[in-house]
Amino acid sequence: MIKPSLSQLYQSLTSEQTLSARALIDADTALRAARGRVVPHERDEVATALAGSAAHADLVQFLHALEPASAELARDLAHSGAAHERRERGHRAAQGARPRRWQFGAVAAGVVAALALFIARTGPVTQQPFQAHVAPADRGDEIFNGSLERSVAHQAGGDRIFHADGGDGVSSDRIFTPRGG
Amino acid sequence: MGRSNDPNHQRLEQLLSDYGAKLRALVAAHGLARHGIDADDVEQEVRIRLWRAIERDRSAAFHASYIQRVVASTVIDALRRAQVRAAEPLPEESEDGFQPFPDQNRGPEDRASGHQHVEKLKACLDALPERRRLPISLHLQGFALQEIADLVGTSAEAARKLVSRGLDELKDRLRGIGAGDFDD
Secondary structure (H helix, E strand, O other): OOOOOOHHHHHHHHHHOOOOOOOOOOOOHHHHHHHOOOHHHHHHHHHHHHHHHHHHHHHHHHHHHHHHHHHHHHHHHHHHHHHHHHHHHHHHHHHHHHHHHHHHHHHHHHHHHHHHHHHHHHHHHHOOOOHHHHHHHOOOOOOOHHHHEEEEEEEEOOOOOOOOOOOOOOOOOOOOOOOOO | OOHHOOOOHHHHHHHHHHHHHHHHHHHHHHOOHHHOHHHHHHHHHHHHHHHHHHHHOOOOOHHHHHHHHHHHHHHHHHHHHHHHHHHHHOOOOOOOOOOOOOOOOOHHHHHHHHHHHHHHHHHHHOOOOOOHHHHHHEEEEEEEOOHHHHOOOOHHHHHHHHHHHHHHHHHHHHHOOOOOOEOO
16 A cells, blocks of 8 residues: 655645745745755744745755756856857957048048138138238328328319409419409 | 857857756756646746846856846746636636645545645644754755755754654654554
């Protein structure tokens, strides 16, 4: 006759325990329990929860058994990530050489263009004041050189205001000269 | 070049596929299915979560503890979903709503007998001294002696003695109330 299994009986008894009733086991606690590194102050609670819930007990044992596979995956991912990084770096280096050439050209062209613009803008501004200064000097100072007065004074004939005879320009000006008088 | 042709992509796919296969096998081996967990669903979810994490930063170092945490969170989520489903009324629920043995091939008499055994076991366990009850309960849940020692904070040798003596006492008590003999 086959004897009933105490483990089977007990696990069927505790399989009814819900996680909400034993909600203290979260992922981190389960992982600590799986590694056998339960924090001392939570030891009683965790041990009681695992003893009273088959779901928690199965989860912790499952995580314990999965540890080697997870460690292996972590190693493989690290190798794969390093290889990816090396490939990316090589790819960036290969792509980086070409842009540098035209980047230098673009910078040089920019400097030339900036210089040309600077010259184009600043050239007339520096010359115009110089010409403005020099040109009047050629003509002479109209305020102080008296040339205006001279040109008026040298006009042929004097002023003829109310000139009575309207004849010769040699006679002197006669203002209010009485004709026939 | 398409991503499917990317050797790095293919390598990652292969790594996650291999890991997923081991994960699925362990989910089945540790009886998580009896709590309503689907091994394929867990594998799929873990692979998706890990893939997203890798996609976020391919150069990041993924420690084993991070991977374990992803798995633990996924399984706990699945357990909670399974409990929600179990809490919903079923069309053909058993009369007392309690099925200690999930084996559907067992007849009503067998189930009634199993239920009686469970009740007797519970009564005998409750009668044990506290310091023995916890190690025995952990042992019956399938924990190894070293794991029990780590959980209750004692040495493996002390755990072995507690479990051994506690089991003897438990079996004696069960025999004493007429429940018969039991295997571990």
